[in-house]
Amino acid sequence: MAEKREYVRQVVAYANYFKDFKKTLSRNTLRKIYQIFIYIMTLEQVPEIFLKAVVGVHGLFEVRVEEGGNIYRIFCCMDEGNLVILFNGFQKKTQKAPLREIERAKRIMNEYFASKDRKGE
Incomplete structure (x- = not known):
């Protein structure tokens, strides 16, 4: 019988950004x-090969995936200690993450925390 996994974090998608990426x-x-x-x-x-902080953007992380010679990144943030909130993703074609994708992830992260604050009021 398979042993039950102990989870130290939950992974949750915010809005439809990750779901839309997943369809591709x-x-x-x-x-x-x-x-x-x-x-x-x-x-x-x-390990950093799977999850790494984005340099220069406080609180933003990237999930790092390599599959079949392709590289993918999924932006996320941490919340309440054990929540990983997924945002947008993209297929990486250059050495550095495109600034456009990082800016989009920052905007989504701000949107997430703003919507969370509104719910808490």
Whole structure:
């Protein structure tokens, strides 16, 4: 019998940004992404090859996925200690993450926290 996993984090998609990105991916790529999500949910310390802070943007992280010679990034943030909130994703074609995608992720992160603040009022 398989042992029950202990989760140290939850991975949650905000709005439809990740869901829309997910629709563009192959089954193998999705399988790899979900495997990395399991690492993020179960490992106390997630290696930087899977989850890394975005330099210069406080609170923004990227989930890093390599599959079939392609590189994918999914932006996210942490909330309430154990929540990983997924935002937009993209297929990486250059060495650096495109500024346009980082700006979009910052905008979505601000939108997430603003909507959360409104619900708490």
